[in-house]
Amino acid sequence: MSRKATIYDIAREAGVSTATVTRVVRRDPHVREATRQRVQQVIDAHDYTPSLSAQNLESGRSRTLAVVLPVISNLYFNRILDAAYWEAEKNHCSIRLFQTMENQAISSELVSELIRCRMDGVLFAGSIWSADRDDLNFALDKLGKYMPVATICPPDVSLECICIQSDLVNCSRLPVRHLHTLGHRRIAFLGGSMHSKDTSRRGEGFLEQLRLMNLSDDPAYHVDAGYDMESGERAVLRMLSGLDSSRWPTAIVTFNDLVALGAMKQLKRMGLSLPRDMAIIGCDNQFFCAYTDPSLTSVDLHPEEMAQSAVRELLLARESSSRSFAIVREATLVIRESCGAHLGFRRL
């Protein structure tokens, strides 16, 4: 590995001071044209570019935002990362990824690491809500002292940071309304986990919505089993085998599209025809929704737009004094075949 030319090398060879080299690099107009050309030539000859580390040290910032999420293989978070990446890129910043895995609580090691890295901001997406509320506030406080903090969070929490709130209200309301309109009265909710405050909100919001519409909120219709396809399969099996078939729900809302995928597989395996025997709605509007059989009606929370807002606000907060406030992006229902709406299908 050859040594990279430094500003001193360039200065010496061009017979100027390092200050002048900087001026040339940064296109400072206070340089005589002749000097500029001479220096530029040396720069070109050595293919010189100033060292990022040195610039970071000098400026005290890293032009890097941290994105903290559970896993990128989950497409929801994948979309968040992708959007954050491009928005950061647009502002000449880079993203440093942190995956917390199922270890969902925000650890003090992570906080230290973030501070150590002198991040210019942090975006938390999922993965921190299972922490004790006091611990969480403590961590965010501490982080907030050194950098702007943003979170993509449930709508009712109010944290001392930039809160980009998922529209969990509509996320519950839209599917239930849609199913209700199609004539469904017994609606189940599968997936998620009561252990995580974030994701249990989805289930709660759903039950609330059922009550609001005078529908049964029978606990047998609420199975929290996880976030992936296996969870979906298990949940369906558990729910249906525990019920007399006369009491089976006629529609299922799932925590996300993966759970829906698993549920559909299990339903088919049990001989049910979709959407005739069972309507199903997913969440996240993943790319494959249009390609399942039947294609899957799903709620889109627009994670890209949330991530984009988050990054934008983080970069803004760096300039002005950091503020604490909330932004909401409304969720949307994308109707496909899995509820039979395309057939003009109405139950009863």
Place this chain on the structure above:
Amino acid sequence: MSRKATIYDIAREAGVSTATVTRVVRRDPHVREATRQRVQQVIDAHDYTPSLSAQNLESGRSRTLAVVLPVISNLYFNRILDAAYWEAEKNHCSIRLFQTMENQAISSELVSELIRCRMDGVLFAGSIWSADRDDLNFALDKLGKYMPVATICPPDVSLECICIQSDLVNCSRLPVRHLHTLGHRRIAFLGGSMHSKDTSRRGEGFLEQLRLMNLSDDPAYHVDAGYDMESGERAVLRMLSGLDSSRWPTAIVTFNDLVALGAMKQLKRMGLSLPRDMAIIGCDNQFFCAYTDPSLTSVDLHPEEMAQSAVRELLLARESSSRSFAIVREATLVIRESCGAHLGFRRL
């Protein structure tokens, strides 16, 4: 934003020199216990952690590897990024992501940027093969002067870097063999693009394999249309509508699982029953393969293992003199329902 305590602050307050503070932080045993405790107290009080930027400048490295790929939303690359992340993590390194989009050639701006950031290594996954071979070698040469370079590449290229070769041989051979065993004689290949040297290799390898087994390599059975689901739909439509149904292939191999997903949708739309009327094999063994209907037989190139090897070799190369060599991870066929093998199904 409050100012972070520096090593000087700590040293002053503890009444020692910065050298001693460093020693305490780095657990150097040559510090008297009493001193250590006193310094540690001040450190704890201020929650001091050494600045990464300063350490980077001093050490001349960033403990960061670059991963260059087209898009992370493509699950193949997503898996590569994920695996690279964890392997880097294990070695106390971080990953800096670069997405090149469809702009697949390696640009000189990218090369400069990589050098400017003083990356400790670069991993190229896809996305550079469409570049002119000379340009590519020039870029890799230049990069190679400053950091170890690894690529996940087709098996026949030999570049001056660490080459982790995709097993495209088996990637073509396995599906064709499998289909042949099941009695198929007219096999088509859909997807990819002739414009990219990397991906056109897949199609070529496939044709080669057909000839090797004395099967028809009719150009009408080879439609290159792209990499996503829409491409799959279009490709099926284009191929079948151009052929008399008596000449239709009985099996389809696709560039990847996304194309397969699209193809399956289009085939069903045309009234075909899968796998009875058409067998289909994807590539990448994505998570949803087990959940399509029928579940999708697919080739796994094991991108995680390739990425892991790449990162490991990059970190190794940093130590020793950098070498140029190749590693191959053999591809595997994961048999599911989409070819009817589970039915003991044989054509003719």
Place this chain on the structure above:
DNA sequence: CCGAGCTGTGAAACCGATAACATTTCCCAA
């Protein structure tokens, strides 16, 4: 013809750490 004002350039401090080397302190044997 002299000083004010402007422009171009350089010297040096600084950013926050680390490490080589120098120095002080300490302990123990002579």
Place this chain on the structure above:
DNA sequence: TTGGGAAATGTTATCGGTTTCACAGCTCGG
């Protein structure tokens, strides 16, 4: 008591930039 050697600690250069400030040289008006 002292000298030697090891242990503890301090001094200082360095990493590669940026920035402030001082200063030299030039122009121009009075």
